[in-house]
Amino acid sequence: LLWYKLAKEALVTQGDCFLDRNISPLFDKVFKGNGEIHYNGYKWRRQRHFSINHLKNFGEGKRTLELHIQLESNFLYVPSVSTEKVQEEIDRVIGQSRQPCLSDRANMPYTEAVIHETQRLRSILPLNVPRLCNKDTYVGGYFIPQGTTLLVNLSSVLHDWTMWETPHRFNPQHFLDENGCFRKREAFYPFSVGRRMCLGEQLARMELFLFFTALLQRFSISPVPGQEVSFDTQGNVILGPKPFHICVKDR
Template sequence: MAPSSSVFSSSLLKWTDVQVVLIFTVVFLLLAEVIRKRRPKNFPPGPMSWPVVGNTFTIDFKKAHLELTKLAEQYGDVYSIRLSRWTVVLNGYKMVREALVTQGDSMADRPESAFAVDVAHHLGVVTSNGYLWKQQRRFALSTLKYFGVGKKSLESAILEEFTYLANDIEALNGKPHNPHLPTNYAVANIICSLVFGHRFEYTDKRFQMLMKMFDKSIEIEASIWAELYNSFPTVMRLLPGPHQTVLKNWDTVKDFLRAEIEQHKKDRDLSEPRDYIDCYLSEIEKSKEDTASGFHEENLIMCSLDLFVAGSETTSTTLRWSFLYMAKYLEIQEKVQAEIDRVIGQSRQPSMADRADMPYTEAVLHEIQRMGNIAPLGLPRVTTKDVHLGDYLIPKDTEIIANLTSVMFDKNEWETPHKFNPGHFLNKEGKFVKQPAFIPFSAGKRVCLGESLAKMELFLFFTSFLQRFTFSTPPGVKPMMDFRFGITLAPLPHEICATPRHL
């Protein structure tokens, strides 16, 4: 028995040694992680960060904008959290403006994340940086302007598209319907006409599929799945989950865009460009020597995707919020309709020239954008050098979140920040007044390049809708103002009644 007992004791000792080594290794790695990931000297304070996962599981990503705003009450307008990397969150109008405008040159770049790289590969106009980004943004702005953005020539296309949508809605004769996809189709067709040179029928199955993909992908890309992907890309690339759905969705959209580009290459007239794609194909030829500018077909695909998505989702989401707010505040809706009837009447469609004579409508539309808060956290930035914000030093390569929610509801900037109040944009004489803290399109060098297009679409669609319809909720149903968090803040699925007006 002695030899056997001795062997058992020896095996037990060896196994115990292995356990000790494993435990020591784990403890060592955790301590190393804590030391490596601790806040730098004079870095903004913030909630406790856990080893490995940081604050990923301490923030509810279904309402991240509210949680980040609440943390500012405890840690101040400049604080830090650790997600896939150390991130500084800026809150309140003054601090956000200081960062994005006053020190905007130091925060004009986007951070590099695994998700963005796997989708965009450093291309496009949304997540690219440096010289390539500047050239792509310059080209996009000039081309969109060439095709009518910000000019009266685009008004007719917007109003014509509204007519298609309005005819479908009028056929419902006030019956409840979900406005989500029809509104998306109409708004998306405006950017489609600029990028592709044509619109799509609302019954087009490919078009319907793309709109659904955009909606789902924008939701997932601001979820915990995206954060886990950015934190552990090697592992997440191998695991199934919603993040894989997003990657497949974007691949499908890119295939669609490739087909559009190939068709353009076959039938374009070099002397008369029809749209953004035609102009870009010509620019590829002109910029062969300047390879750093990024004018090639893969970038055309990514830039077209950026314009397509950004030009579809944000404006249509704002319009859906407008239906809900008008249904909730019927007396405000009546005042808007009274101003429309007085200035425009029923014999013609609205025009951008009417805006100056419609201060109340303009104020209501701005308040819808403020309360709707469709870009709750904006898109992240990264510091390109060490910067000072408040009392803190923010090192180079630190991710920055400019919390636009904290600006839109800043109690120091708005009289009744959490109440729907068009008076925020009206003076005592009832004239429209711009408010500096109104920055739904962000601010600084990365301000939304589609801002002028969105403003035109919102005014023309909104006034056209209220000229022709009265919005209400189905009988016995209260307006539901709950949201679905994503890159955009969208209403939860709901039904609305659009009753034709008979004056």
């Protein structure tokens, strides 16, 4: 499925119809019934509950978090991004005498907007994990029979021209209102949506904010003189930036 309207209809409005996963014989053999992402029913609910309660005790999402940080560093070169403005916000709210904390997020709308816009423009997981239709239904006027595997293109939602003012340009103003306050956007689906969305979403959001603000609190980042920065990504299922060089200086 492409674009926000159809994605919302399938994953939110009819979320219960597309709650199951298409269990692969290969994954079933490899994982032997363990793991949250590939299972359904009571087994899925039990494992998801356990995972959410214990997620902070494990390094879940470490690699994807690393990719997010790399992308944020990459986009600091974009002319529309004021690195100085982010650092001014950090200095005003946090200062240099303490480390960032989660309570600072509410007072740092521009920093939050930059982080969210990075996730929107370059999603590290462009395709949602496949869903299985558990009963006959209709999506967008099309008949979807029971047993159909549904694949939602999350990248198309994040670049939907009907939902974003400048869908293919890095623009933190997407997440700021006319008063400069942070605003949520309905079509912001970097972690998918619904009951089977990424269970590490809240932890990832917290860590992204803490890592990003701590980085710019202590260092200034700039491109290497004479080198052009590429914003292209690489990878298959999970995307990340192509290798690039930066200059990092103490503030």
